[in-house]
Amino acid sequence: MIGISDIEAAARTVAGHVVRTPTVPSPGLSELLGAPVTAKLELLQRTGSFKARGATAKLLSLTEAERAAGVVAVSGGNHGIALAVMAAALDVKATVVMPRTAPARSIRLVEAAGASVRLTDGMDTAFELVPRLRDEGLTLVHPFDDPVVIAGQGTVGLELAEDADDLTDVIVSIGGGGLIAGVAAALRARRPGVRVGGVETAGAQAMSEALAAGGPVPVAVSSIVTTLSAPSVSRLTYDHAAALVEEVLVVPDREAVRGSLEFAEHAKVWTEPAAGCLLPAARQVRERVGDGARIGLVVCGGNVTHQEISEWTARFGLD
Numbered sequence: 001m002i003g004i005s006d007i008e009a010a011a012r013t014v015a016g017h018v019v020r021t022p023t024v025p026s027p028g029l030s031e032l033l034g035a036p037v038t039a040k041l042e043l044l045q046r047t048g049s050f051k052a053r054g055a056t057a058k059l060l061s062l063t064e065a066e067r068a069a070g071v072v073a074v075s076g077g078n079h080g081i082a083l084a085v086m087a088a089a090l091d092v093k094a095t096v097v098m099p100r101t102a103p104a105r106s107i108r109l110v111e112a113a114g115a116s117v118r119l120t121d122g123m124d125t126a127f128e129l130v131p132r133l134r135d136e137g138l139t140l141v142h143p144f145d146d147p148v149v150i151a152g153q154g155t156v157g158l159e160l161a162e163d164a165d166d167l168t169d170v171i172v173s174i175g176g177g178g179l180i181a182g183v184a185a186a187l188r189a190r191r192p193g194v195r196v197g198g199v200e201t202a203g204a205q206a207m208s209e210a211l212a213a214g215g216p217v218p219v220a221v222s223s224i225v226t227t228l229s230a231p232s233v234s235r236l237t238y239d240h241a242a243a244l245v246e247e248v249l250v251v252p253d254r255e256a257v258r259g260s261l262e263f264a265e266h267a268k269v270w271t272e273p274a275a276g277c278l279l280p281a282a283r284q285v286r287e288r289v290g291d292g293a294r295i296g297l298v299v300c301g302g303n304v305t306h307q308e309i310s311e312w313t314a315r316f317g318l319d
Contacts, residue, residue, distance in 0.1 A: 001240065002147055002182060004189035007154035014056045014152060017086070019045050021156075023163035028266035033279075035286050035293040038164045042156060042300050043271055047109075049227075049301030050156055050179055051082035051143070057152030058141045059083075059090050067092050072138040074098075074126045076175075076226035077106035078274075078301050079143040084115035095138060097126045102226055105305050123221060124231045144178030145234035154182025156298060161190035169285050170296040173274050174198040174207045174248060176230035177237030183298060184244035194296075198241065198248040199281035201256050201273070204228040208248045210238045224253045224312065227274045227301065254316040255280040260309060261318060263299070272304035273312070 022041045029037040042050040059071070070093035073083045080096035087094035094115040098107060099122050110117050118133075120126040134140055142149060156179065160170065170187060172180040177198075184196040200208055203223035210216045210233050221229040233241070241248065259276030263269050278297045286293050313319060 001243070002150050002154060002185045004186065006147065006151040007158050007182065007186050010057045010148070010151035011155045011158055013060050014053055014155060017056045018052050020159060021045050023160055026267045028268070032262065032266045033282055033286050033295065035295055037282070038167060038296045039267060040156060040160050040296065040298045041269065042298060043269060043275065043302030047078070047082045047085045048303040049078040049082065050153060050298070051078045052086055053155050054149035054152035054178060055079065055082040055086045055141060058146060058148045059086055059092055061148050062092070062139060066139045069137040069139065070094060071141050072097065072130060072133045073141045073143065074123070074130060075143060076102050076123060076229055078227050078303055080110045080115070081106055081113070081303065083141055084110040084113035088114045095133060097129050097133070099123050099126055099226070103303070103305070103308065106303060123229055127231060144176030144230070144237050147236065150178050150182045150236065152182070153179045154186045157183035157186030158190065160296060160298070161187055164296055165191070166294055167191070167194050167296040168292060168294045169195045169197060169289060170298065171197050171199060171278050171281050171285060172298045173228060173277060173300050174200050175204070175228040175274070177207050177233045177241055179298070179300060180245060181237045181240035184240060188244050195246040196244060197246050197281065197285060199277050200248060200250050201225045201228055201277050202250055202252050204230070205250055206230045206233045207238070207241055208250055211242060211248060225256055225273045225277070227272065249281045249284055251277050251280040254318070257309070257312040257316055258318055260304070261313065269299065270302050270304070271299055272301050275299045275301055
């Protein structure tokens, strides 16, 4: 299990390389949900998501030989962008394996940062390619199954604990579980009274299915939210969620897109659906907790185009 000392060490490591993102009250979201809402704006992080933290922590942990040989990552978008940009900044050669369903903008950004892109038919086949690339000498920077990466993501929770001390519930999006594992570990140590809840989209239910099965299981991925679409969680992230997370809610893609529209209208921030899904989950938490709820939202990323939001809005009849 990742401890607070691991997260504090990661914070020292990444300081100066990543942004300490704002933690702000949101009057608009507070009015929308009927409870005080505080937002941790990780969409203002370098590369547009929290992923820069874990990628940077891992890159800075490499030996000189590992740096010289290069790194490889699997990503549906944000992890690949983060690794490509941060590896370029640290002069490390990067290869990113991505499914063809990844957003075109994400693929372009990875290539623009100088990384080599390998496209596969899906996330499962992307992960299957990794052992061969590791055999070629590349070091894997896993998006979530790595204690160094989880500790890096945990710096989000460390900052949230320092900047918002009156929360009852913090809600975190889940893909493979690295972010919620790190955030939950930090908050358990610094704010033990705060409940941490997770949210997934239907068709990207790796953690909720793992919790139901008693351990990681492969899942069929069908959500439009590719940045949450891990084919399974890891034992490492599962163990953290099982021990530290109050509940994992699942919301439809349609409601995740609606949430992105509501973030834009009420909070004045441009979020991807991986963050938009926080709002339908927050409504459920607000209803369960009642009038005493004080909700924190980890707004994980904003890497989405106007065209994508417009297409989803039309598809789901949200005009």
